[in-house]
Amino acid sequence: MSEVLRISFPEPPVREPEPIVRLQGFSRHFGETRVLDDLDLAIAPGEFVALLGRSGSGKTTLLRTLAGLDEANGGAVIPASRATVFQDARLLPWKRVWQNVVLGVAGEDRRQRAEEALREVGLEHRPDAWPLTLSGGEAQRASLARALIRKPELLLLDEPFAALDALTRIRMHALVLSLWRRHKPAVLLVTHDVEEAMALADRILVLDAGRIAAEEPVAAPRGQRASVVRPLRARLLGHLGLQTDGGVYADLIGRDT
Amino acid sequence: MMRADNLRRKMPWERRWVSPVLLLLLWQAGSSIGAIPARILASPVSVLGELGSMLGSGALAHHLMVSLLRVALGLAIGVGSGTALGLLAGLSRTGDAAIDPLVQIKRTIPVVALTPLFIVWFGIGEATKIGLIAFATAFPVYLNLHQGIRGVDxxxxxxxxxxxxxxxxxxxxxxxPGALPSLLVGLRYALSVAVLMLVIAEQVNATSGLGYLINDARETMRTDIIVVCLMIYALLGLGGDWLVRSIEARALAWRPALLEA
Structure with a gap:
């Protein structure tokens, strides 16, 4: 029966739900420079998308548009409920951690809600700390709590792990995944770390010269990606302009032959 | 080697209080043997004695209160208007366009040079004295607050x-909150400018206050009273500094330098 139905509808909709983010033919200029050039982007609710791109590819501009910092005049659907985690955390240094978490949030139970959010990110022991006394990882946890407390439909992650040391980064990756599984926001992770993108995302986009130059779904579920990672890495690096045949990092550079 | 150097007991002449105390002793010795006549400079001992009697008679407290009131009123008006103008210019483009050029023009004229004009306008009473302090203290507050607001991350x-x-x-x-550290820097400048302007303003026909005491003492060549007043001015400066420091310790507790201290 279902086979018959499939045949009778030759083009079933690829993604069932309405996308939560939709940019169509979206362009942005700064003077003569076209930073985003006729860009198409759709993100489904609850989808985890990674966006790879070299410096100057338009990542920052795209993110500013989605974060609502630059006006998206025409051709853009962005949910009102969104929150951003920035690379440099950007906590207000003159507010204690918990006050940063509930920045702009009204209500009697602000302190309690802040503490709950801090517990979720594993920072429940430092609600009253000053931000400048936090380590890089702690600051990013606070920054995640500040984003999550708004229950966003769209969570924008702007290279949030780039400044962390390797071990802290791995812990933060695990934290982000578990938070995503629990709250199921749509996530757009902007990064230039191919490994990070392959580990976290459902789908990887490559931005180049203001356009989506390539799109690579990650075929295997998380935890079973060992088999797909090597060819995927080679393809992604190829899209980024680095031709390799192996796809193994240790063999990418300076082969002895 | 380094360690030994650091651990070595400091020799008496390496301490920082030695030279001021030595100067004081020389001064006293000079006065005692008559090398420094009292009409040139009173001896430390007689200065202390005069301080004691001025404290005892209540004269010092009276004149100090008069001066402090002038400073307080002048500062209140000056810091208040400097803050208001700084906010207007810092937060709105129109405010900036309207106010900042005027302030920059004014900056080229030393406030002290405006004293004659103030006397013509406000006479030789309290208004001129308070007005000079208010006018002079508004600028450091304005300039620092304006810059602080513009410099917010x-x-x-x-x-x-x-x-x-x-x-x-x-x-x-x-x-x-981002501009607050700059505002406090402005406040610190304002306090020292206020003491400076107090000295100048009280040269103008004062009948009470520290400046009056100094002028009166000059007439009678009482250098001991003059030195007592100079000490009070120094204490006023120190007090102002202490005030801003304690405000900073509370308001800027989030800053790493203060956190470590």
Missing amino acids: RRLLDAARSFGLSRLQLVWHVVL
């Missing part, structure tokens, strides 16, 4: 904006 503003804060909330939660 754009990235923090962007972050706060991305969480949907209104313009008023941005000013309250981001701009003002």
Whole structure:
């Protein structure tokens, strides 16, 4: 029966739900420079998308548009409920951690809600700390709590792990995944770390010269990606302009032959 | 080697209090043997004696209160208007265009040079004295606050904006706290300028206050009273500094330098 139905509808909709983010033919200029050039982007609710791109590819501009910092005049659907985690955390240094978490949030139970959010990110022991006394990882946890407390439909992650040391980064990756599984926001992770993108995302986009130059779904579920990672890495690096045949990092550079 | 050097007991002549005390002793010795006549400079001992009797008679307290009131009123008006103008110019383009050029023009004229004009306008009473202090202290507050508001980290503003804060909330939660360290620097300048202007303003026909005491003592060549007044001016300066420091310790507790201390 279902086979018959499939045949009778030759083009079933690829993604069932309405996308939560939709940019169509979206362009942005700064003077003569076209930073985003006729860009198409759709993100489904609850989808985890990674966006790879070299410096100057338009990542920052795209993110500013989605974060609502630059006006998206025409051709853009962005949910009102969104929150951003920035690379440099950007906590207000003159507010204690918990006050940063509930920045702009009204209500009697602000302190309690802040503490709950801090517990979720594993920072429940430092609600009253000053931000400048936090380590890089702690600051990013606070920054995640500040984003999550708004229950966003769209969570924008702007290279949030780039400044962390390797071990802290791995812990933060695990934290982000578990938070995503629990709250199921749509996530757009902007990064230039191919490994990070392959580990976290459902789908990887490559931005180049203001356009989506390539799109690579990650075929295997998380935890079973060992088999797909090597060819995927080679393809992604190829899209980024680095031709390799192996796809193994240790063999990418300076082969002895 | 380094360690040994650091651990070695400091020799008496390596201590920082030695040279001031030595100067004081020389001064006293010079006065005692008559090398420094009292009409040139009173001896430390007689200065202390005069301080004691001025404290005892209540004269010092009376004149000090008069001067302090002038400083307080002048500062209140000056810091208040400097803050108001700094906020207007810092937070709105129109305000900046209207106010900042005038302030920059004024900056080229030393306030002290305006004293004659103030006397013509406000006479030789309290208004001129308080007005001079108010006028002079408004500028450091304005300039530092303006600069502080302009220098607020754009990235923090962007972050706060991305969480949907209104313009008023941005000013309250981001701009003002961000500009507060600069405002306090301005306040510190204002306090030292206030003491400076007090000295100058009280040269103008004062009938009470520290300046009056000094002028009166000059007439009678009482160098001991003059030195007592100089000490009070120094204490006023120190007091102002202490005041701003204690405000900073409370208001800027989040800063790493203060956190470590």
